[in-house]
Amino acid sequence: MSSIMTYREAVRLGLREAMEKDERVFLMGEDVGHYGGSYAVSMGFLEDFGPQRIIDTPLSESAFTGAGIGAALGGMRPIVELMTVNFSLLALDQIMNNAATLLHMSGGQFNVPLVIRMATGGGKQLAAQHSHSLEGWYAHIPGLKVLTPATIQDAHNMIGLALADPDPVLIFESAMLYNSKGVLDTQALPLPIGKARIQRAGKDLTILTYGSSLFKALEAAKTLIPEGIDAEVIDLRSLRPLDDETIMKSVAKTHRVLIVDEGWKSGSISAEIMARINEQAFFELDAPMARLCTAEIPLPYPKHLEDAALPHADKIVAMAKKLMEKS
Amino acid sequence: MDLTLANEFYRKMLLIRRFEEKCVELYSKEKIRGFLHLYIGEEAIAVGLMHALSPEDAVFATYREHGQALARGIDPKKIMAEMYGKVEGCSRGRGGSMHLFDAETRFYGGSAIVAGGLPLAVGMALSDKMMNRNRVTVCIFGDGAVAEGEFHESLNLAALWHLPVLFVCENNLYAMGTALKFTESETNISLKAASYRIHSQQVDGMDVEAVSKSVQQAVSEIRLGNGPMFFEYLTYRFRAHSMFDAELYRDKAEVEEWKKKDPLILLHQRWKDININKYETEIADIIDEAVTFAENGTLESIEDLEKFLYSDEVAQ
Ligand SMILES: Cc1ncc(C[n+]2csc(CCOP(=O)(O)OP(=O)(O)O)c2C)c(N)n1
Ligand SMILES: [Mg+2]
Numbered sequence: 067m068s069s070i071m072t073y074r075e076a077v078r079l080g081l082r083e084a085m086e087k088d089e090r091v092f093l094m095g096e097d098v099g100h101y102g103g104s105y106a107v108s109m110g111f112l113e114d115f116g117p118q119r120i121i122d123t124p125l126s127e128s129a130f131t132g133a134g135i136g137a138a139l140g141g142m143r144p145i146v147e148l149m150t151v152n153f154s155l156l157a158l159d160q161i162m163n164n165a166a167t168l169l170h171m172s173g174g175q176f177n178v179p180l181v182i183r184m185a186t187g188g189g190k191q192l193a194a195q196h197s198h199s200l201e202g203w204y205a206h207i208p209g210l211k212v213l214t215p216a217t218i219q220d221a222h223n224m225i226g227l228a229l230a231d232p233d234p235v236l237i238f239e240s241a242m243l244y245n246s247k248g249v250l251d252t253q254a255l256p257l258p259i260g261k262a263r264i265q266r267a268g269k270d271l272t273i274l275t276y277g278s279s280l281f282k283a284l285e286a287a288k289t290l291i292p293e294g295i296d297a298e299v300i301d302l303r304s305l306r307p308l309d310d311e312t313i314m315k316s317v318a319k320t321h322r323v324l325i326v327d328e329g330w331k332s333g334s335i336s337a338e339i340m341a342r343i344n345e346q347a348f349f350e351l352d353a354p355m356a357r358l359c360t361a362e363i364p365l366p367y368p369k370h371l372e373d374a375a376l377p378h379a380d381k382i383v384a385m386a387k388k389l390m391e392k393s
Numbered sequence: 394m395d396l397t398l399a400n401e402f403y404r405k406m407l408l409i410r411r412f413e414e415k416c417v418e419l420y421s422k423e424k425i426r427g428f429l430h431l432y433i434g435e436e437a438i439a440v441g442l443m444h445a446l447s448p449e450d451a452v453f454a455t456y457r458e459h460g461q462a463l464a465r466g467i468d469p470k471k472i473m474a475e476m477y478g479k480v481e482g483c484s485r486g487r488g489g490s491m492h493l494f495d496a497e498t499r500f501y502g503g504s505a506i507v508a509g510g511l512p513l514a515v516g517m518a519l520s521d522k523m524m525n526r527n528r529v530t531v532c533i534f535g536d537g538a539v540a541e542g543e544f545h546e547s548l549n550l551a552a553l554w555h556l557p558v559l560f561v562c563e564n565n566l567y568a569m570g571t572a573l574k575f576t577e578s579e580t581n582i583s584l585k586a587a588s589y590r591i592h593s594q595q596v597d598g599m600d601v602e603a604v605s606k607s608v609q610q611a612v613s614e615i616r617l618g619n620g621p622m623f624f625e626y627l628t629y630r631f632r633a634h635s636m637f638d639a640e641l642y643r644d645k646a647e648v649e650e651w652k653k654k655d656p657l658i659l660l661h662q663r664w665k666d667i668n669i670n671k672y673e674t675e676i677a678d679i680i681d682e683a684v685t686f687a688e689n690g691t692l693e694s695i696e697d698l699e700k701f702l703y704s705d706e707v708a709q
Binding site for chain 2: 090092118123124126128129130131132133134135136137138139140141142144159160163164168169170171172173174175176177208209211232233
């Protein structure tokens with residue numbers, strides 16, 4: 067069965083189904099209950115599931131994230147919501163030093179089946195403390211899995227996938243996508259964690275991207291058709307693990323690579339992907355790889371400056387054309 | 394308390410004392426490396442505490458946790474093998490001195506991030522409450538943890554949600570080389586807990602009987618649903634903070650003054666009939682056995698270096 071819904075509704079449905087299916091699942095975070103979620107994702111949940119399972123926490127990111135880890139150790143299936151990626155930094159100690167390390171440090175005795183959700187990305191003029199894309203940072207950390215749902219299907223499916231995983235999974239929901247609409251096929255088998263998806267097949271160049279940039283890349287690909295450029299657009303879906311296989315296959319087909327990453331360029335996931343292509347598919351390349359990232363500044367408030375800082379379809383088009391000229 | 398219990402307490406404290414003295418010896422022989430934080434002087438807390446817990450209770454500790462691990466009943470052989478970094482260690486050798494873990498005794502480490510264990514204990518207690526399990530989660534930390542945000546966040550959550558947590562603060566007056574009086578505007582730590590509406594109390598941490606009594610009472614209150622509870626145990630570490638500490642920050646006279654309150658001496662003064670010699674021999678054997686076990690242990694194959702990162706890679 068398929069139906070049209072927003073990204074927000076898809077996440078909400080994914081959460082609702084998870085809560086209904088497994089009574090060990092509970093949602094905890096700032097304003098998830100009475101307020102309905104800062105992005106209105108859990109609207110109505112408090113009434114439906116009660117305060118035992120929809121827990122409004124104090125502004126204590128570190129403690130309630132750690133409590134999520136502890137509850138996961140105790141056999142529950144907590145979902146911790148951290149509002150926005152910038153605030154997750156107050157919980158970084160728990161995420162890095164406990165969630166990511168416990169299984170290894172205990173010699174395999176204690177796994178942490180915890181799901182952490184947060185909003186990421188710029189574009190809403192929220193300025194320098196609410197707009198960043200730090201998912202690439204988190205992908206640096208062994209022991210975590212990092213998911214970046216872009217499609218309605220993934221916004222829904224990744225909740226269940228993350229909960230089914232025995233280890234800590236971070237889900238980065240794109241703030242810009244909550245109102246986007248698309249089709250959810252409730253019958254479709256979910257694509258597993260760690261698999262990228264070819265969102266548009268093409269033969270001339272590979273555009274690798276994730277999150278809200280996926281739609282910018284798809285728009286660019288459309289613009290490129292009349293120019294005689296047939297771009298393949300790949301939604302990475304998961305930044306850790308990365309799907310090297312799908313990436314390298316596409317590189318072997320198109321021989322040209324453009325990465326679109328809303329993170330900053332220096333030390334980014336785009337840098338990591340380039341390095342891997344360099345290691346695994348260097349001789350397939352017909353031109354130097356290119357990438358479009360966010361300008362290396364804290365995101366500014368004025369719209370024209372924020373726009374100029376973020377990746378956009380027209381910039382992707384320009385870079386793709388330039389890339390096709392080189393050989 | 395009777396002589397049987399006094400004997401048991403003495404024996405356990407002596408085991409910790411001698412075990413750690415052996416560790417110092419092994420450290421200078423370079424058998425044990427990395428950080429090594431000794432518990433010597435503070436044994437009464439671990440022993441009194443663990444005595445009052447049940448097997449189904451959970452323990453979250455710090456990097457200064459050899460004593461607690463031993464008192465909780467983790468096999469000394471497995472602890473020593475862990476110090477050696479051997480596969481037979483209680484964390485497969487991956488953790489070392491600061492990260493002792495043991496699922497069997499519900500010992501959740503061994504955390505070396507000051508105050509990092511408090512949120513975990515709160516979460517474990519939350520899961521117990523949600524799943525209607527009548528268990529207590531104990532969280533042990535030092536006076537240094539009190540200055541961290543995670544301490545305050547965790548106490549608030551535990552009190553707000555009425556969780557079955559027992560907070561155990563081992564106040565040995567120093568965080569590394571910095572005395573509490575240089576870092577806290579209020580040095581009575583139990584008052585801080587009380588401000589979160591947690592029942593809290595200062596207790597003599599050199600007196601194993603007092604510790605055990607306090608925990609027994611607290612644990613039964615917590616099991617009745619009257620948690621959380623908080624104890625500040627006044628204690629002192631007789632040795633340096635770690636093996637790298639030159640102890641420039643405290644007077645020898647102060648250390649000597651505290652050594653008069655040695656928990657082993659204190660208990661023996663009260664119970665003259667404790668059979669010290671018998672325990673010395675018994676414990677010497679246990680420690681010898683542990684060292685032999687660790688020496689004969691195996692080093693993990695380098696091929697398995699990247700294992701235990703995700704659950705599907707955990708060896709059976
Ligand atoms: C978050 C954090 N900051 C700093 C350190 C370095 N450090 C290790 S132990 C310690 C002192 C802690 O003192 P206390 O909590 O009183 O415990 P004690 O060592 O006295 O048992 C410090 C500062 C650390 N491990 N973690
Ligand atoms: Mg201290």
